[in-house]
Amino acid sequence: MLKTTDHQGFTLMSTAEEAAMRDDVGRLAKEYGPAFFQQISQAGTPRNELWNRLGAKGYLGIHLPAEFGGGGQGLYEFGAVMEECAREGIPILTAMFSTGVNGTILARHGTREQKQRWLPRIATGEAISAFAMTEPQAGLNSYNIETTATQHGDGWVLNGSKYYVSAMKEAEWLMVVARTGVDPLTGHGLLSLFLVDADAAGIEYEPLPTELQVPERQFTVHFTNVPISRDRLIGTEHKGLRSAFVGMNAERILVSSVCTGVGAYALARGVDYANKRAVWNGPIGAYQAIAHPLAQAKADIEAARLLTQKAGKLYDEGAEAGELGNMAKMLGVDAGLAALDAAIQTHGGNGFAQSSQLSNYWFLLRAFRVGPVSKEMTLNFIAQHSLGLPRAY
Numbered sequence: 001m002l003k004t005t006d007h008q009g010f011t012l013m014s015t016a017e018e019a020a021m022r023d024d025v026g027r028l029a030k031e032y033g034p035a036f037f038q039q040i041s042q043a044g045t046p047r048n049e050l051w052n053r054l055g056a057k058g059y060l061g062i063h064l065p066a067e068f069g070g071g072g073q074g075l076y077e078f079g080a081v082m083e084e085c086a087r088e089g090i091p092i093l094t095a096m097f098s099t100g101v102n103g104t105i106l107a108r109h110g111t112r113e114q115k116q117r118w119l120p121r122i123a124t125g126e127a128i129s130a131f132a133m134t135e136p137q138a139g140l141n142s143y144n145i146e147t148t149a150t151q152h153g154d155g156w157v158l159n160g161s162k163y164y165v166s167a168m169k170e171a172e173w174l175m176v177v178a179r180t181g182v183d184p185l186t187g188h189g190l191l192s193l194f195l196v197d198a199d200a201a202g203i204e205y206e207p208l209p210t211e212l213q214v215p216e217r218q219f220t221v222h223f224t225n226v227p228i229s230r231d232r233l234i235g236t237e238h239k240g241l242r243s244a245f246v247g248m249n250a251e252r253i254l255v256s257s258v259c260t261g262v263g264a265y266a267l268a269r270g271v272d273y274a275n276k277r278a279v280w281n282g283p284i285g286a287y288q289a290i291a292h293p294l295a296q297a298k299a300d301i302e303a304a305r306l307l308t309q310k311a312g313k314l315y316d317e318g319a320e321a322g323e324l325g326n327m328a329k330m331l332g333v334d335a336g337l338a339a340l341d342a343a344i345q346t347h348g349g350n351g352f353a354q355s356s357q358l359s360n361y362w363f364l365l366r367a368f369r370v371g372p373v374s375k376e377m378t379l380n381f382i383a384q385h386s387l388g389l390p391r392a393y
Contacts, residue, residue: 025084034089034357046094046167046215051125060095061123064103069120074316075250079257086261093216094167096254101247102129102175109235109243130171132162132221143188149178158226168205168219171198177244193240195232202226213360252325255368256308256332262361263301263336270294270343290346297339304335323386330378333368
């Protein structure tokens, strides 16, 4: 039985204000470009001149409440910021986690005091935060998280480890998902969400080396008897997964924005090369073996962009955006990867030269096919929730 949600009634129209905002972000990012991205990737500096300028102009917190230092817009607009930066060859992943995930969770589930305390500096980019949920033994089954927050007095004590925590070295605080109990009926872990200072006593971290060529280094983080006060609980105790999914649904939409942006960047470079490179009788772009993959990439990117924007609109309206968010993430990653692959193939051997400024993006987009949720689990979600097929896991 088909269970697809009715998504009609949401019209996507690019306003003059949105166009001006996209143009301004694009021009700002273009001042730096892919060479700058290679530079900050090698140095491992996610907080940089472009970051500071985006924050000063209000773009890093454009989706956060104006009352707490944000721009008062929505995820749709923040997705546009992410896309335009990526389109110029500078994906800003720290913003996706720091303000996109953590800022959104705080804005929707934090108390007024928590919002007043932490949102303003996150919105401007003055402070960076990290998100700590992933554990190697749990994988995609969040109920198997082993990091625990045990009641101690009026608060908790945190113990355990997380890995693939981005930008931990720059973070002032972390959103941590921890087990606070066990459901007696299902045996599933009851999870809660906490905000923890990155320099708190009992926290240690170490680099997690990867092939990713991005400014955001990955870390394994260890918590040993880290005290957590009552005011650091985000949302309701034992209901942390519900709060976390507010950020994770936003993350899926923003991942697609980054990937379609990088795909558009790669496509532009591929088209430019195909128009200029001549081997036999004129530019190689005249040959269908070159032209068709580029044309297909263009169509796929535009389709993924539309779905991503629609998911962003639904999210901002407070509607259920899980279905379209998952679809957008999957299609955006695939479209971006296909465009990047077509651009590299168009360049031939030159596509692997650092000077082509293409292949260094491959591991980033490929990693997004695995996380924050794998393509296989996305298809499971669509099969179960959209098509009404039986659950196999």
